Amino acid sequence: MSASKTNNKKSSATSYKVRFKDRFHSxxxxxxxxxxxxxxxxxxxxxxxxxxxxxxxxxxxxxxxxxxxxxxxxxxxxxWDGGVKMALYLEDSATESQAQELFTQLNQRTEFEEIVFVGKDDGLEMFRQYSGLGDSLDYLEENPLPYSITLKPTASFSDSEQLEQLAQELSLLPLVAQAKLDSSWIKxxxxxxxxxxxxxxxxxxxxxxxxxxxxxxxxxxxxxxxxxxxxxxxxxxxxxxxxxxxxxxxxxxxxxxxxxxxxxxxxxxxxxxxxxxxxxxxxxxxxxxxxxxxxxxxxxxxxxxxxxxxxxxxxxxxxxxxxxxxx
Known part of the structure; x- marks a missing residue:
């Protein structure tokens, strides 16, 4: 009798499985x-x-x-890297016509996106403005500055080694006394x-x-x-x-x-x-x-x-x- 009651109780028990959705919301x-x-x-x-x-x-x-x-x-x-420029300082013996001829040759090259010719008088005036010497430069007997050409390489010359190699190449040109690359301070x-x-x-x-x-x-x-x-x-x-x-x-x-x-x-x-x-x-x-x-x-x-x-x-x-x- 007791066994049958136990079986009835077991059979009457129900199981409830909680859904994943309910567990997630809970x-x-x-x-x-x-x-x-x-x-x-x-x-x-x-x-x-x-x-x-x-x-x-x-x-x-x-x-x-x-x-x-x-x-x-x-x-x-x-x-600053995008504005790195080269400066070519010509020999003192170079005439204006020779400097202009070199400027024309460089202007035809594809390595540069901007080339500026700086005459002796222009260079002296720029030096006057940025040096702070002012009227004291008027006492000079003659203009000591050479002709110069400022060049801005294209974006393809972004590597410092390429820029140095290009500056070395330009320094070997006729009438060029010095090719200066202002990149050492950027390094x-x-x-x-x-x-x-x-x-x-x-x-x-x-x-x-x-x-x-x-x-x-x-x-x-x-x-x-x-x-x-x-x-x-x-x-x-x-x-x-x-x-x-x-x-x-x-x-x-x-x-x-x-x-x-x-x-x-x-x-x-x-x-x-x-x-x-x-x-x-x-x-x-x-x-x-x-x-x-x-x-x-x-x-x-x-x-x-x-x-x-x-x-x-x-x-x-x-x-x-x-x-x-x-x-």
Whole structure:
């Protein structure tokens, strides 16, 4: 009799299989609630949260500022590279007709996109304007400057070795006393940029590690403050994934908000320096203007900040959550 009752009970039991769609919606709802609750917890403690976010923002703003500086420095370098010119200084014995004939020959070559003939009088006047000697040059008995020809190579001669080879070739032409290529200082400038970029990369890596440590320590304190709560929910069967999720979202919000604030800081610096940089460029007769943070880089900065915050929270939770067991 009892066996038949047991069989009846077993046969009357029904199984219910949760559909994937329902599980997905349930998980999505849970993630949304945890994300909102984590953000609200940060906003409920504005003093402590603001201090942490400011430190993180400064750590993220420094690499972004380095990037902005390097972008503008490289833009200046590229404009100089595009404006590299050669100067051919003719021998003192060259006559004006001979200089004009050489100018005509060079003007027929395809290596140059711009050729300018500079006479002796024009050269002296230019020297007067840029040297600052002024009327003192009038005491010269004769014009000591030779005829010169300024040449601007085409864009195909962008490599420094090609430019040097072309300058060497031009120096062998008749009546040419010297062929000067103003590119050595650009090489030095680019070398300084390379060193600066390496230093900026190293500093950025160190600051990224600092962000990980700061977020990890912040999450560790949050875990310790909720130690008793974690023990209770572990007693009722909560999984580590369920307990871990709010702390991961907290790290995500810390990183994202700090990155947003860092982007704002860099843009403020850009606005403050833009006018001064424009005035400096005008002194050198240049139309250069500062380049701000590109939208793609701003989005990348937000993504990096969120990822660093999430990673720091993950390492901290993974380490400290195991130490909390229900008593």
């Amino acid at each position: 998980a999505l709802k849970l993630h949304r609630e945890n994300a909102i609750q984590s953000l609200l917890d940060i906003l409920r403690q504005p003093t402590n949260s603001l201090m942490t976010i400011l430190v993180l923002a400064i750590a993220l703003a420094l690499p972004a500022a380095f990037y902005l500086f390097m972008t503008n420095a490289q833009a200046v370098s590229q404009s 030095k400038y680019n070398s300084i940029l390379d060193i600066s970029e390496q230093i900026a990369t190293f500093i950025s890596i160190m600051l990224a590690l600092g962000v990980l440590l700061i977020v990890g320590n912040t999450i560790r304190l949050a875990i310790l403050n909720r130690r008793e709560e974690i023990q209770v929910i572990k007693l009722v069967g909560a999984t580590d994934a369920f307990i871990r999720r709010p702390f991961l979202y907290a790290g995500f919000w810390y990183g994202l908000i700090a990155a947003l604030l860092a982007a704002l800081m860099v843009n403020i610096i850009f606005v403050l320096l833009q006018q001064s940089a424009h005035q400096l460029a005008q002194l050198y007769s240049s139309e250069f203007s500062l380049l701000g943070l590109a939208p793609s880089f701003t989005l990348g900065l937000l993504a990096i900040g969120a990822l660093l915050g999430l990673s720091g929270a993950w390492f901290s939770v993974r380490k400290h959550l195991k130490d909390i067991n229900p008593e």
